[in-house]
Amino acid sequence: MSALTVRLPDDLAEEVTKRARKLHISRSQYIRKSIENMNKSLYEQERQEKLFKASMRTRKESIKINSEFSNIEHDLEN
Incomplete structure (x- = not known):
């Protein structure tokens, strides 16, 4: 396991x-869990952003295809 030295403002260190x-845990364990939770949160946020972007690309493609089908249907009616 790696060791890190972290400097915290006094008020944050007191809160930790x-x-x-x-919670009846060590400060190291508390900080470790906090970092793990932040990493999970950021991972989930990045995942949601990727899904949103993929959804928007798919939506744009669907709109384009629907427009093309509409043009074909219009041509067939005439």
Whole structure:
């Protein structure tokens, strides 16, 4: 396991200590879990953005195809 040195503002360090004690875990474990949660959150956000972009590309393609079908139907009626 790698070791990191992190400098925190005093108020944040106090909050970490307080919350870690409340959960009966070490500050290191609290910080580790916090980082894991942030990474999961960012991963999910990136995943949602990719899905949205793919959905928009598919939507644009569907609109184009529907327009082409509409033109074909119009030509067949005339």
